[in-house]
Every structure is written in C-alpha cells, then in structure tokens.
Amino acid sequence: MNPTPGRGSSPAPGRHHLRLVGHLVSLKERSGCSYARLASNSRTTGGTDGAGSVSATTLKRVVDPIQGVPVERAVISFVRACGVGGEEKALRLWRAARAESRGRLAGLRAPHVDGIRTRADLAAALAAVYEGAGAPALRVLQARAADAGIAGHVLLPLSTVWRTAGRRGLPATWKQCAAFLRACGVPARRMGRWEEAWERAVAGRTAVRGRSLSRPAPGAPVRRGRTPSPVINWTPELEQSLMTLAKALAICAEDVKPVTDNMARTAVMVGKTVGSLQLEKSGMVAVNALSALLHSLEATARLNGLGPSSSVNGHFPPVVQGRRVLAPGAG
Template structure:
C-alpha cells in the first residue's frame, strides 16, 4: 500500500480547492500515481505536485491529470471543473502577489512643500499600486508616459514637467476621479499656474470630469489670498478659465436638452406600442414602427 499523501496546503484557498478536486478525481478513478503518469504521459512527481496545493501547476499538467482520470470520455464534467478551478487559482495567485507587493503607506501630496516631496508622494502612490512595471505604465497611458520616464519617476530621478504625463503616471497607479483633485492642487501649487496656451489646450486631451476639477483648482489658486493679502491678478488666465467653464456648461445644457428630447420620443413610442400593439424595430430613439395584430382582448384604436 502506498504512502498516504500529505495534507493539502490551503494557504491560497483557490489552490487548495484545485488540489482537492484533482485528488478526488484520482480516488474515484482508482489509479495510483504511477498508473496515472502512464495515462497522462506526464511524470508522477509533476502530478503529485499538482495535487499538493503548494504551487500553481502548469495548465497542461492539470488538463493531463484530469483527462487521465476519465474512464469514459463522455464523463468530462470533472475535467471542465478542473480547468475552471485552475483559472481561479491562477487569478488568486496573481492577486496574492499583488497584495504582497502593495505598500500600506498612503501618499499625501497635500503635504508636499517642494518637488522633492511631490516625487516622494508619487513613489508612495506607485508602491501602493503594487509597483506596476514601467512597460505596463507606458501601455496603460497609450504612450503618453514613456517607460523611460516612468522608470525615472519611480527611481526618484525626476518629476514630470508636463501635467499630462503627471496625470498619466497617477492614473496608471489606479488614482482616478475625485481622488485626482488633491494631486492637481499639489501640481499647481508647486509647478505654478498654467499659461493661457496650456489652459486652452487642456480640453483637447482631458476628460470633461477631470477638466472640471482642473478648472476648479486653477480658479482656487487665482482667488487664493497671497502673503500681501491680495488675490493673484492674471486677467487673461482668469478669462480663459471662465470661458472654458461657460463652454462646458453650454455643452452640458445642450446634451441635457438632447436627452430630454430622446426621453420624450421614447415615451411617445411606448404609448403607441401599448395602445396600438405595434412592434418596434431598431432603437427607440430612431425607431421604425410596424403594425402587428392586436393581442386578444385589446380594443383597436
């Protein structure tokens, strides 16, 4: 009688469930590991490791193990389950590695007093995001942030000179939405107010929600009292910010009116469909209506 197998390692639960399923399949088939190795065309040592729960086995080994346990090719459910469990275990291993790499230090850009402090906050954000690779960050930013620049930032050798690269780095670290407001304030505080030209170019690459935050930050900086007790006087920039805000408000109003018009049209179509028993083809916003027979008991209008 062979030696009893060691208990399954359940450190990663998904990996433990895969190992338990493989062992159950082998037990149901009644094969020894030596017999299974012949059927699977794989070494018995590899099969034992796959069912140990200690390491993520190769997908080929899992598939070979599960197929070898099938006495009837029509009973393939166990093989399908093994494949699904392996996929879940692989994802769980990736997540576990990310957790191990992720820093618990919370970046605090609002406390940055100079560019060196901002560099440290950016590196804290990168570490908290589990230290994504420079190549990944380049891909995530669609080339806006070259991998060489991303690598220089994470090594503390530089701070982005352009706002677009600065934001691309933060977004690649998973910082998005309202969370970017604090980072924008730190940027304007340390890099200074944008030029009128930079402000006018911002809508060409910024998403509307992000642009609205940026405009708020710039306006706050413009109206912020200085040491002398007066606000910053940059008439041209203030006019540009006002113009962009007005443009965004007009766009939002136009879209709202369009949505209301579509909503009214949909309601009218729904009424026609209900009363007439018509059949709608295409989208409700731009629909074609075909007459169909009235349902039993409905009075034709």
C-alpha cells in the first residue's frame, strides 16, 4: 500500500533555511574541523548567552535541512566552534529562516513604525518584530531585556512577553515596550521612532520624544498653568455651554427640591399603610438617591456662582444662549 503523498513527511526547507545551511557548511569547510572536533571546540567556546557544549550528532542536524530550522543556541554554538567568524550573518539568516518556517509574519499585516496610529497597529507591529527576531523562547527574550544592571524579569514580566509576542495585548508602559524591542534586537538609534509610535497609539496624541505636538485651535484662549486636553478643545463656546448647563441644573434643583420632601413623606405613609417594611425601605432608598443627586447639582451650581446664595429675590441671573438672553423660566 503506497503512503499518502505528503503524509508523515517533513515540509520542504525554505529558501532562507537553505541559505543558512550553506553558510554553516562553508564555515565548517573553512575551519577544516570534523564534527567530533567541532563538538570538542564547543566545550570551550560557550558564552553567557546560552550557547555551549553540543554533541557531534546535534551539529550534524544543524546542517541537515530535512531536520527543520535548528534552535538559535545550536547555530551559535556551531559558528563559534568553527572559529572563523560569520556569526552575525548566521544569526541574520537564522532569523529569516525561522520567520519563513513559522509563516506568521505576512499574516500580521503590520504597519511600518511611522505608520502606527492605533493600539491595534502597535500590537501587530510588536508581534511582527518578535517574528522577525526569529520568535525566540519567551524566557530568552526576557533575559535579553536586561539593561543598566536591571534584570530582565524585573523590566519585562513573562506574562507581558507572552501577551505582546502573541498579539494578545500591549506592554503596560513605554519602559516595558522599550525592553521588549531591545530584547528583539531593535537598535537604540531606532527607539525614538518607536517611542513616537507608542505615544500616538497609547497616549492618543502625536508626540516627539515626549513633547506633545497638539496646538490650541485658532482664537482659543491660552490658559496659564493648564495643560490643554488632547481630546477636548476648550473654547469660549464650550465654556459658555457648560455655564448654561450649570445654571439650568441649579434651577432644576430648586424646583424639584420640594418634591423630594413630599416623596419621602409619601414613601413612609405607603409603607405603613401596606404594612411592608421592605416597601418602605425601598421607597426611602429611592428618595435618598434622588436627594443625593440634587445635593450634587446644588454643589455644582454653587461652585459656578449659582444657587440660592447668588439668586436675587429667588431669581437666577439671565442665561446666555448663543446671541439670545433668556431669563429663567423663559421659553
């Protein structure tokens, strides 16, 4: 019985994987070492980045395209055991081969860093950076986030790495985002553009190195000591509308206040008549809630210079609405 085509067979190696294998084989030929000798060399050429001693069998699998893309640690150990350089190129080819093998990078449709505008754009771009870095193990990524003597697990929690790499969420702060990018190999000279993208997507404003580019609208007053809101454009028209609303709420509070007193007495009478303590309690809760609302309205009105303390003979000052002047109670 002939096997089903493709079943049980390994996928064909990609173009970048073949280029990686070719580069590693050329390094071995230049070194003139056997696999046994390379394995012996790997015991003394390990570093602090996780690369270390590997067996001759593992080294053979590294350059066997049928075995799939090798792990990063094995590639580094292979190159260092050869002792003829070529590590930077090998890692560049390995990252391309890993991204090609995983096949997720194109599906992210991530924008360029300068084209990031929303949180979704930023999430896709960070996930693309992770895929482009070869999708290293999360703990490896966490260890690489270390900077200025601060451990990686302090700067970048493992849960944050998992969410960001899988496009499940964003880092909580720019400091965490910078640590993630650094761990993925983004150079320091590009961090400024990423910080601008972070500000656009998360802070909701266009910024350059932490400085807001938002400008007040033409004709809008500039208030000293007040930072303009990135969302609300404070204009004289808006201020006048808010004052009109405050005056209307103050008038409403004065008109409705006697009603709440009647409601309280009615709730007590109904509760006693029906004989239900629960009904009386429910009525009082509703009355108390309405009373609290009215007290809040009164406080807001007084903060704006309105209310009984500012009324003249029980009447409030005229309410300006557009170009018309409306007296209280006018239609």
